[in-house]
Amino acid sequence: MAATIKQVAEIAGVSKATVSRVLNDSKPVRPETRERVLQAIKALDFQPNSTARSLVFKKSRTIGVVITDIANLFVSVLVKGIEKIAFNHGYNIIICNSHGSAEKEIELLLMLHNKQVDGIVFLTSRLKKEHKSFLREASVPISLVNVSYDESNLVGIRIDNSKAAYDITSYFLKKGFTRGGMIRAPLEDQYTGQERFDGYRQALQDHGVPFNEDFVKTGTLDARDGYRIGREIIKENLNLEALFVACDLMAFGTMKAIFDQGLKIPDDIEVAGFDDVPMSSYYHPSLTTVRQPIDKMGRLAAEMVINLIEGKKIDQWEIVLPHEIVLRDSTAKDAYKPLPTPE
Amino acid sequence: MAATIKQVAEIAGVSKATVSRVLNDSKPVRPETRERVLQAIKALDFQPNSTARSLVFKKSRTIGVVITDIANLFVSVLVKGIEKIAFNHGYNIIICNSHGSAEKEIELLLMLHNKQVDGIVFLTSRLKKEHKSFLREASVPISLVNVSYDESNLVGIRIDNSKAAYDITSYFLKKGFTRGGMIRAPLEDQYTGQERFDGYRQALQDHGVPFNEDFVKTGTLDARDGYRIGREIIKENLNLEALFVACDLMAFGTMKAIFDQGLKIPDDIEVAGFDDVPMSSYYHPSLTTVRQPIDKMGRLAAEMVINLIEGKKIDQWEIVLPHEIVLRDSTAKDAYKPLPTPE
DNA sequence: ATATTATAGGAAACCGGTTTCCCCATGTCA
DNA sequence: TGACATGGGGAAACCGGTTTCCTATAATAT
Structure with missing residues (x-):
């Protein structure tokens, strides 16, 4: 004892x-x-006994992290960044998977709040009424990742998703492609999902290429669904020149399906993803994608929430980090560029 | 307030x-x-206020999870399983990355213990003196993943790593290969790392194939190091017929390096991994590997520790789950077998 | 030498719950 | 009608720390 x-x-x-x-x-x-x-x-x-201390100080030195699915590569890299900073500041993190269910998200947020966490990092792609009322009334600081929402005590960390999607789409358009499709996130994804789709559409419009709704499919952001849709696309004989997939993980599934149908990437169709998870350089062919500074996003989310917990003044409540188009082999139809050796 | x-x-x-x-x-x-x-x-x-309740009950309804790196696919799938079960039983999990440092592991274990977690799930591949003394003296139940170590209040969850390595090596040997290499884990990995290597050696011996130490390389179980070693292997002109890589993630890096050197898989060299992370079916070519029931391991680890916390009788302190050889395209030199559609 | 000020450290209150102990008001039985 | 069991609920102790408040002693000033 x-x-x-x-x-x-x-x-x-x-x-x-x-x-x-x-x-x-x-x-x-x-x-x-x-x-x-x-x-x-x-x-x-x-x-x-740290519980006794927590009771006195009304501080648990714990940060709650609500995410969709820890087994998703984007998420796990993000969480790694969060954990690193939290640990350095003497905080622990409690992680909870929402599996993308809005009800579960609410439940988890309330539970964490009640469990006396000092702050919360919340990764989501949509905000329903219940989310908003929680965010408004929560008595602890919150970092919102991927969402922009203006409310006191809230800091937002994200990239400009619609601009990012615009950029990658433009890359295809500048090659002269007119048959470029997209696999987008489910319609409920009001933020990242919708924004990336908006960027795609806007790019088409600005380049004078008509939007074709047959070229757009919707998937659940995992490899399995990417595979399913990839098969569908090939079977439908859409003759796409390029495909922009809203998430790397899904892109891997899609590429696999394309190969399984006997086509070649990038020769028969070029593919680009979104996120730049570590795996993207190691896929064969390596995946052209939009790099989000995932690790940095996680670290900032943690840092911001800790600053708020410790009463520091915040001058920037919404942080939009730069993205970057990373060109790799999956869109290198013309010249085969071997992967630059990872240092 | x-x-x-x-x-x-x-x-x-x-x-x-x-x-x-x-x-x-x-x-x-x-x-x-x-x-x-x-x-x-x-x-x-x-x-x-749950802190106040914790103080009275001497229970925090929290389980500490010490892992090497949440961004590793094996780990994140494991953690997902742990979280699922913990949540179902009303527990939260605090996760801590050790980054494979033994000192940090100890530090984290002590910290969690002091933070009044009710139990701990500990994923490691080696036990030093300090680990053992902690495990002996800890006053909370612990689930050890991947390690077999007999001590009271400890439950072990693992597969038979040496048998698994033996099996996958034998698969190559039965094809008549005599030049089969291995990329093993660092020497400090007394358990999984050493065991998988032992299995490889034993299989060679049982099949009368002499062991060649040039065919064995050591890497840090990530894709980057896999890439480095892959290049090395090709450059050394070892003329390997097959390569058994101790972890899928590293295998992806290795395969990428092989492709970048202009060789083909499985035509020029067959490759097998270990773990069967979700990505393995979606790599191109899909990766032959040893399936560990990762999700189940995580769930069992959580379930066992919760049973112990709640005072249930445990009749099995060491659980060895079955592994399975999953044959896919990376070893299908002869016939091209397309990936069975994921349901 | 006396008055004043620091300093060390003890007793008790407090954080926000749970639980024991006890008393009071009923209801039941002889 | 008196003795006794029963159920509801309040006061206080407790969990294990921190902090305020206060006193006794030592140090300094006059």
């Missing part, structure tokens, strides 16, 4: 208050007394 | 004790009193 401060006090022959003072050196303690206390602490291998 | 039980008691005109009784119906309360209390609870939107 773990030792308590009372036991330490007893064997050191002092009061609990003195032990506490030694632990936190919150008030001066005579060196010889301090020594006795330290001896006692060592003898009992005493560690202060 | 969140309401307290005292405020509820006041506006309901009862004592704190009565409110507590209503909340937990631990003792009968007159219906009309209960009603008044419930009204007050609703009026104040009162939620009992």
Whole structure:
């Protein structure tokens, strides 16, 4: 059984208050007394009970993280960034998978809030009424990833998704392609999902290429669904020159389906993804994609929420990080460019 | 500011004790009193402070999870399984990345222990003295994943790694290959790393194929290092017929390097991995590998630790789950077998 | 030498719950 | 009608820390 401060006090022959003072050196303690206390602490291998401290301080040094699915590569890289910063600041993270269900998201947010987390990092792609009312009334700081929503005590971290989608689409259009399709996220995804689609459409329009709704499919952002849609696309004989897939993971599935139908990438069809997960350089062919600074997003999300927890002044409540088009082999029809050796 | 039980008691005109009784119906309360209390609870939107409850109950309903790296696919799938079960039982998980450093592992284990987690799931591939002394003295139940170590209050979840490596190596040997290499985990990996290597060697020996140490390379289980080693292998002109890579993620890097050197898989060299992460079916070519029931391992690890927390009797302290050789295109030199459509 | 000020450290209150202990008001039985 | 069991609910102790408040002693000033 773990030792308590009372036991330490007893064997050191002092009061609990003195032990506490030694632990936190919150008030001066005579060196010889301090020594006795330290001896006692060592003898009992005493560690202060952090639950009791949390109760007094009303701080748990814990950050709640609500994500869609930890097994998704984008998410796990993000969480890694969050954890790194949190740990460096002495915080732990509690992670909860919502599996994309809005009801579960709400449930998790309330649960974390009730569990006395000091702050929350919330990754989502849509905000329903219940989300908004939670965000409005929450008494802890929150970092919202991928969503822009203006509310006090909220910081937003994201990239410009519609511009990013516009850029990658334009890359295809500049090659002269007129039959470029897209696999988009489900319609409920009001933010990233919708924005990327908007960017795609806008690019078509600005380049004077008519929008063809047959060229657009909707998938659930995982490899399995990417595969399903990839097969569909090939079977429908749409003769696409290029395909922009809203997420790398799904793109892998789609490419696999294309290969399984006997076509070649990029020779028969060029493919681009979105995210630049680590795997994208190692797929064969390596995947052209839109790089989000995922690690940085995670770190910033954690840093911001910690700053808010610790009462620091925030001057920027919405952070839009730069994206980057990373050209690789999946769109290199003309010249085969081998992957630059990862350092 | 969140309401307290005292405020509820006041506006309901009862004592704190009565409110507590209503909340937990631990003792009968007159219906009309209960009603008044419930009204007050609703009026104040009162939620009992879980830190205070934890202090009384000496239970935090939290499980600590120490892993190497959440961005590793094997790990994130494992964690997903853990989280699922934990959530179903009303537990939260705190995750901590050790980045494979033994010192950090110890630090994290102690920290979690001190943070009053009710149990720990620990994924590691080696146990140093300090680990063992922690495991011996910890006052909370622990699930050890991937390691077999006999100690009270410890449950082990793993597959038979050496048999699994033996099986996949034998698959190559039965094809008549005599030049089959392996990329193994670092030497510090006493468990999974060493065991998989032992299985490889044993298979060679049992099939009368001499062991060639030039055919064995060591890598850090990530795609980047897999790439580095892949290049090395090709440059060394070892003329390997097959390559068994100790982890799928690393295998992807290795395959990429092989392609970048202008060789073909499986035509020029066959490759097999280990783990069967979801990505393995979607790589091109799909990867032959040893399937570990990762999700199940995570779920069992959580389930076991929860059973222990809740005082249930455990009859099996060491669980060795079955593995399975999954043959796919990366070893299908002879016949091209398209990927069976994922349902 | 006396008055004043620091300093060390103890007692007790507090954080927000749960639970034991006890009392009071009923209801039941003889 | 008196003795006794029963159920409801309040006061207080408790979980394990931190902090305020206060006192006794030592140090400094006059």
